[in-house]
Amino acid sequence: MISIAPSILSSDFSKLGEEISILDKSKAEYIHIDVMDGSFVPNITFGAPVVKAIRKYTDKTFDVHLMIDNPGNFIDDFINAGADLITVHYEADRHIDRTIGYIKSKGVKAGIVLNPGTPVSVLKNIIKKLDMVLIMSVNPGFGGQSFIDYSIDKIKEVKELKDKFNPNLLIEIDGGINKENIKEVYEAGVDIAVAGSAVYNGDILKNIEELIERTK
Ligand code: DX5
Ligand code: ZN
Numbered sequence: 001m002i003s004i005a006p007s008i009l010s011s012d013f014s015k016l017g018e019e020i021s022i023l024d025k026s027k028a029e030y031i032h033i034d035v036m037d038g039s040f041v042p043n044i045t046f047g048a049p050v051v052k053a054i055r056k057y058t059d060k061t062f063d064v065h066l067m068i069d070n071p072g073n074f075i076d077d078f079i080n081a082g083a084d085l086i087t088v089h090y091e092a093d094r095h096i097d098r099t100i101g102y103i104k105s106k107g108v109k110a111g112i113v114l115n116p117g118t119p120v121s122v123l124k125n126i127i128k129k130l131d132m133v134l135i136m137s138v139n140p141g142f143g144g145q146s147f148i149d150y151s152i153d154k155i156k157e158v159k160e161l162k163d164k165f166n167p168n169l170l171i172e173i174d175g176g177i178n179k180e181n182i183k184e185v186y187e188a189g190v191d192i193a194v195a196g197s198a199v200y201n202g203d204i205l206k207n208i209e210e211l212i213e214r215t216k
Contacts, residue, residue, distance in 0.1 A: 003191060006196070006204070009196050010143045013046075021057050028199075033051060035051075051064065051078060063172075063192075063194075064078050066092075071099060072088075072095060079106050089114075091118060104131075110130065113140075131168075132169065132171075134174055147177065156188050178197075182214050
């Protein structure tokens with residue numbers, strides 16, 4: 001079955017605690033937390049203090065997506081704030097192997113994110129070390145963008161690497177996921193679908209249930 005990771009980027013930041021409490025009652029297994037620095041991506045969101053503040057509202061898995069330059073400098077902050085899983089962009093870190101090793105050494109799950117234009121082949125050697133690969137199906141920075149079609153090919157390529165080298169790997173997709181395309185990404189090999197606008201436009205709990213339902 002597919003897991004849903006609602007992206008709190010689309011939630012109402014003025015009542016973030018309440019919004020997390022709603023997700024706590026939902027069928028979503030993960031909470032996707034988009035951290036942006038205004039440098040790696042053209043937008044700024046929030047940092048570790050906000051992650052720490054919302055930690056008390058749920059025990060669901062905090063899936064922290066770092067869209068920041070030199071993520072290696074901030075890993076301790078996000079672990080101390082309560083991250084369960086941290087993904088770092090391949091494009092943002094010149095020492096990605098070191099950063100992944102560091103996250104894992106702290107007992108936290110680690111993954112690499114690929115921008116749409118970054119080929120899956122860069123993962124060939126490091127794949128065995130990863131808990132997750134996150135494929136961006138939009139250019140990161142904003143919610144509500146359209147799914148880039150060739151992402152389906154990239155999911156299938158990661159699935160091949162998973163089957164060959166790391167059967168426990170989690171494959172996550174992020175960007176433009178909706179009720180119409182979730183089945184296709186699931187069938188291509190996705191384990192976890194991030195959804196922002198598709199969760200927050202309308203009834204949150206119903207939307208999450210429907211997204212799961214559409215993959216059956
Ligand atoms: C984009 C973020 C996504 C975004 C997804 O940079 O990483 O998590 O919130 O939003 P939707 O589902 O609306 O494309
Ligand atoms: Zn994200």
